[in-house]
Amino acid sequence: MGPRDPELVPYESQRVAYWYFAVALALFMLQLLVGLWLAISYAFTIPQEIVDALPFGMTRAMHTNLLVLWMLLGFMGGTYYLVPEEAQREIYSVKLAYLQLIAFVATGVAALVGFTFGWTQGKPLLEIPTPLDFIVVVGALMFLFNVAMTVIKGKKTAILGMLLGGLTFLALLYLFGMPFYRNLTIDWFYWWWVVHLWVEGAWELVTAAILAFVLIKVTGVDRRVVEKYLYIETALFLFTGIAGTGHHYYWIGAPRAWLWIGGIFSALEVVPIIAMVIDTFLTQRRHGIAIKNKVVWTFAVGTAVGHLVGAGVWGFAHTLPQINYYTHGSQVTASHGHLAFFGAYALLNLTMFWYALPRLRGVSRFKTSGALWGFWIMNMSILGIGIAMGVAGVLQTYIERIMGQGFMNAQAQMQFWFKVTLFFGVILVIGAGLTMWKLLTQRQSEETAA
Numbered sequence: 001m002g003p004r005d006p007e008l009v010p011y012e013s014q015r016v017a018y019w020y021f022a023v024a025l026a027l028f029m030l031q032l033l034v035g036l037w038l039a040i041s042y043a044f045t046i047p048q049e050i051v052d053a054l055p056f057g058m059t060r061a062m063h064t065n066l067l068v069l070w071m072l073l074g075f076m077g078g079t080y081y082l083v084p085e086e087a088q089r090e091i092y093s094v095k096l097a098y099l100q101l102i103a104f105v106a107t108g109v110a111a112l113v114g115f116t117f118g119w120t121q122g123k124p125l126l127e128i129p130t131p132l133d134f135i136v137v138v139g140a141l142m143f144l145f146n147v148a149m150t151v152i153k154g155k156k157t158a159i160l161g162m163l164l165g166g167l168t169f170l171a172l173l174y175l176f177g178m179p180f181y182r183n184l185t186i187d188w189f190y191w192w193w194v195v196h197l198w199v200e201g202a203w204e205l206v207t208a209a210i211l212a213f214v215l216i217k218v219t220g221v222d223r224r225v226v227e228k229y230l231y232i233e234t235a236l237f238l239f240t241g242i243a244g245t246g247h248h249y250y251w252i253g254a255p256r257a258w259l260w261i262g263g264i265f266s267a268l269e270v271v272p273i274i275a276m277v278i279d280t281f282l283t284q285r286r287h288g289i290a291i292k293n294k295v296v297w298t299f300a301v302g303t304a305v306g307h308l309v310g311a312g313v314w315g316f317a318h319t320l321p322q323i324n325y326y327t328h329g330s331q332v333t334a335s336h337g338h339l340a341f342f343g344a345y346a347l348l349n350l351t352m353f354w355y356a357l358p359r360l361r362g363v364s365r366f367k368t369s370g371a372l373w374g375f376w377i378m379n380m381s382i383l384g385i386g387i388a389m390g391v392a393g394v395l396q397t398y399i400e401r402i403m404g405q406g407f408m409n410a411q412a413q414m415q416f417w418f419k420v421t422l423f424f425g426v427i428l429v430i431g432a433g434l435t436m437w438k439l440l441t442q443r444q445s446e447e448t449a450a
């Protein structure tokens with residue numbers, strides 16, 4: 001991190017964000033490398049000794065928990081970066097912010113080491129065992145307290161309200177994943193309160209707030225214009241997203257009414273996503289704005305489009321019970337999971353990183369080519385992964401659920417598509433590596449404003 005330039009980074013405490021972003025990037029790379037191993041496990045028949053050393057269940061837990069951890073650290077870093085500028089005061093306690101980072105990283109390391117010894121709670125995406133959950137809760141409380149105190153003592157804006165609301169909702173939902181219910185239907189019922197209501201509820205609020213902050217900064221559009229749409233889209237998202245949880249209750253033994261509620265409301269979730277994309281383009285056109293930071297703008301538009309493709313189109317494709325009956329839990333789901341998580345939340349985080357990191361490093365203008373190459377390589381390769389997994393999923397669905405053949409018959413036909421997944425995975429690692437390298441080493445150059 002370079003010396004602080006008050007023109008670029010007005011508040012000293014914003015510098016905390018640097019460490020959140022740096023750790024998040026390292027964990028992102030680790031997540032990708034483990035992802036390559038997962039693809040290898042599907043693409044080739046591996047000697048049993050290696051499978052015993054790196055079993056699929058363990059490495060899958062690492063891949064997805066690293067994902068959740070780096071994205072949450074990215075959101076928290078983004079929050080610490082934007083809150084001082086919005087509230088117009090320093091963060092309540094910088095010490096607490098560092099302490100909290102240490103608590104999360106220590107929990108993450110303990111969880112990863114624990115997984116290698118089979119210490120897991122077993123619930124997908126939330127495998128972290130209960131004792132560690134309590135440290136997560138303490139860390140989350142420290143975070144919420146720190147942000148809330150800053151907002152209470154400072155200026156209040158719509159962005160801050162939405163951000164704090166989203167973060168509180170996010171933390172509360174985590175609690176529902178902690179108890180274990182002996183009845184599996186009830187256990188899954190609440191598991192989805194974390195997984196679905198996170199990505200299709202709380203995370204959307206946090207994303208809307210961070211994106212609004214960045215858009216105001218790089219387009220110079222009036223705050224009121226951005227905020228007005230922020231309210232409408234988020235209200236729609238909550239309305240459809242909460243009832244839309246029903247698209248996970250079709251086959252777990254919940255009442256039949258969920259087939260209707262889940263189908264209709266989750267299909268409607270696409271509306272606010274489309275509105276957001278149209279809105280992003282119109283905002284630029286209507287005001288004829290000269291975009292100050294081309295890289296950040298590219299990533300921001302990428303987030304809107306990625307959200308539309310991964311969550312909107314790929315989500316809609318299997319959300320109706322008539323289709324989900326066949327595709328449920330197949331590689332079609334994994335295909336959607338990759339495109340949605342990357343398109344909406346990896347790109348959102350990278351948008352914020354590209355806004356904040358050059359500034360935190362004291363760079364006011366920089367060359368765009370490396371950043372833009374990184375953008376396109378990553379996006380094309382994740383699309384490749386999504387399509388390859390999607391084809392594997394359709395084969396799986398057809399062979400297992402329509403022809404009624406066995407699991408291994410389907411896997412034999414799917415193997416080729418996991419080789420394709422692996423190929424695009426390697427490209428994604430290259431694109432992400434380039435992006436990380438540029439983010440952390442970008443030097444002063446005249447090309448574009450930071």
Ligand code: HEM
Pocket residue numbers: 124195199200247248266267269270307311312314315316318319320324327328329330333336337338340341344345
């Ligand atoms: C950015 C937002 C989203 C993210 C990050 C996301 C991510 C995911 C992930 C990771 C899963 C797999 C969960 C598991 O079984 O382990 C999943 C399942 C699912 N998603 Fe999404 N999703 C998003 C938005 C949407 C939207 C808007 C829709 C519908 C329009 C949708 C429809 C579905 C359906 C139907 C399933 C269940 C698939 C099955 O039955 O196996 N998702 N999503």
Ligand code: HEM
Pocket residue numbers: 031032033035036038039042060063064067333334335337338341342346385421422424425426428429
């Ligand atoms: C190097 C690139 C990557 C490769 C080769 C890869 C491969 C895989 C594989 C093979 C699985 C297991 C699917 C199964 O359980 O059958 C998986 C799961 C998953 N990966 Fe990746 N992945 C990569 C990058 C990513 C990225 C960038 C994200 C998100 C931004 C991501 C999010 C996920 C999620 C959410 C799951 C769980 C899906 C589900 O529940 O259906 N992965 N990945």
Ligand SMILES: [Fe+2]
Pocket residue numbers: 196200244245247248
């Ligand atoms: Fe969902």
